[in-house]
Amino acid sequence: MKGLLLKDFYTLLKQLKFYLIIIVILSVIPSMNMTSMGIVYAAMLPIAVIAFDERSKWDHLAVMMPYTRNELVLSKYLIAYIAVAVTCLISLGIQVIIGAVNGQALTMEQMLTVVLTAFACLILLAIYLPFVFWLGVERGRIVFLVLMATAFIGLMSLESIKAMMDYSTITPATLLLGGAAAVIVSNVVAVAISNRVYQRKFL
Amino acid sequence: MNAIELHGVTKRYDGFLLDNVSFALPRGAILGLVGENGAGKSTTIKLIMDAIRRDAGEIRVLGEDNQSPAFRAVKEDIGVVLDEAYFPEVLNATQVGAVMKQTYQRWNDAVYMNHLKLLDIPLKKAFRDFSRGMKMKLAIAVALSHDPKLLILDEATSGLDPMVRDEILTLFNDFTRDEEHSILLSSHIVSDLEKVCDYIAFLHKGKLVLCEEKDRLLEQYAIVKMPQYALDQLPADTVVSSKSGPYAVEALVKRDRLPHGTQTEFTTLETVILFLARGGDRA
Numbered sequence: 001m002k003g004l005l006l007k008d009f010y011t012l013l014k015q016l017k018f019y020l021i022i023i024v025i026l027s028v029i030p031s032m033n034m035t036s037m038g039i040v041y042a043a044m045l046p047i048a049v050i051a052f053d054e055r056s057k058w059d060h061l062a063v064m065m066p067y068t069r070n071e072l073v074l075s076k077y078l079i080a081y082i083a084v085a086v087t088c089l090i091s092l093g094i095q096v097i098i099g100a101v102n103g104q105a106l107t108m109e110q111m112l113t114v115v116l117t118a119f120a121c122l123i124l125l126a127i128y129l130p131f132v133f134w135l136g137v138e139r140g141r142i143v144f145l146v147l148m149a150t151a152f153i154g155l156m157s158l159e160s161i162k163a164m165m166d167y168s169t170i171t172p173a174t175l176l177l178g179g180a181a182a183v184i185v186s187n188v189v190a191v192a193i194s195n196r197v198y199q200r201k202f203l
Numbered sequence: 204m205n206a207i208e209l210h211g212v213t214k215r216y217d218g219f220l221l222d223n224v225s226f227a228l229p230r231g232a233i234l235g236l237v238g239e240n241g242a243g244k245s246t247t248i249k250l251i252m253d254a255i256r257r258d259a260g261e262i263r264v265l266g267e268d269n270q271s272p273a274f275r276a277v278k279e280d281i282g283v284v285l286d287e288a289y290f291p292e293v294l295n296a297t298q299v300g301a302v303m304k305q306t307y308q309r310w311n312d313a314v315y316m317n318h319l320k321l322l323d324i325p326l327k328k329a330f331r332d333f334s335r336g337m338k339m340k341l342a343i344a345v346a347l348s349h350d351p352k353l354l355i356l357d358e359a360t361s362g363l364d365p366m367v368r369d370e371i372l373t374l375f376n377d378f379t380r381d382e383e384h385s386i387l388l389s390s391h392i393v394s395d396l397e398k399v400c401d402y403i404a405f406l407h408k409g410k411l412v413l414c415e416e417k418d419r420l421l422e423q424y425a426i427v428k429m430p431q432y433a434l435d436q437l438p439a440d441t442v443v444s445s446k447s448g449p450y451a452v453e454a455l456v457k458r459d460r461l462p463h464g465t466q467t468e469f470t471t472l473e474t475v476i477l478f479l480a481r482g483g484d485r486a
Binding site: 013 | 252279293301304
């Protein structure tokens with residue numbers, strides 16, 4: 001598995017430089033929606049990796065190496081998890097620095113928005129990645145774009161999280177726990193479906 | 204003991220059937236899997252590595268059923284080179300080495316670097332800028348650098364210039380100096396197989412036409428050129444297949460059936476295979 005992740009890291013290396021610059025820029029823009037875009041971008045990275053794999057027919061070679069098909073599938077999810085986690089940390093870190101410069105502490109709303117955006121992106125990942133495994137990158141990308149458009153509308157509404165929290169009985173803890181549960185369930189199901197789809201590719 | 208054994212292996216696709224294929228690669232030997240494009244060579248290799256599921260039959264690789272959970276460990280002992288399936292194109296040779304170090308438990312950096320040097324492969328050049336020859340050489344360097352007992356090479360020499368092909372065939376010969384080392388080499392370039400192989404398995408339209416020791420094959424068959432009337436006078440079952448020319452008929456015949464003193468032509472493995480394929484078509 002370490003080999004697969006390292007391969008994906010090398011594959012993304014050039015893109016990662018651009019990606020890190022984008023995250024930093026998006027994080028310093030004083031709008032939580034822009035930070036959200038960075039996290040969405042992180043959740044998209046498996047598409048880029050799978051596109052490179054498809055072009056070189058890497059999968060055909062990899063199934064002949066000491067890897068299981070499940071590991072080949074799981075590595076794509078792991079690369080997204082790592083990217084989303086790193087993006088969240090960078091975004092929060094930058095906002096802490098900006099806050100310190102302005103003499104303001106990181107608010108609960110800021111933290112909650114980053115974490116909930118990450119959850120939304122991981123659920124998005126769980127929905128689109130099985131399609132990418134099933135339909136290939138080109139058609140899978142269309143599915144992703146449709147989902148993105150839908151998710152974007154949802155993300156816009158996150159701006160009103162504070163207002164929602166003020167009037168609703170839902171506590172931040174409930175939101176976090178509910179979100180985490182949704183992420184875990186959706187991703188467990190997605191990995192299982194992706195495994196099944198991937199097995200069929202090599203029948 | 205055999206490095207690879209196939210018994211009655213069958214795989215059906217729309218418009219293609221790999222039909223009841225059985226052959227064995229003894230340890231310490233090189234077996235050439237020959238056949239025209241689309242004969243089923245790559246399908247056979249995928250089946251051997253359990254990259255696709257067989258419909259029927261049994262396959263054992265290095266003594267292990269290739270559908271058993273233990274086969275994953277066996278893959279550590281197998282170096283694979285595939286036709287047109289490579290490492291992601293943005294990687295360079297150094298990065299490929301780092302990835303393979305995390306892939307194979309017995310990966311040997313020193314051996315890998317030595318092969319890269321020997322095969323004149325640049326360390327920092329991206330794989331996408333490699334020529335086909337360089338891509339194949341890198342794939343072979345990887346296949347040889349984790350102490351494999353078995354090499355499985357699918358069309359590893361096709362499309363390469365004669366110099367590179369010769370270089371690679373020498374590497375294969377060196378590899379089998381250890382009697383525990385075996386190679387399954389698929390190609391439609393019969394002359395390459397003739398140079399290095401101990402055994403030849405000939406696939407034609409999804410059927411195994413023969414699997415024989417190369418030397419025995421050349422002992423068994425001969426090419427004769429004679430007028431049709433002379434050919435007709437040969438004992439029954441002597442002619443395997445024939446081709447009419449303007450002045451004479453060229454025929455593949457069984458040497459042991461030929462009358463003493465019959466003049467035979469210089470016979471290469473390639474001509475034997477071509478005539479056998481023609482005979483198969485008529486059958």
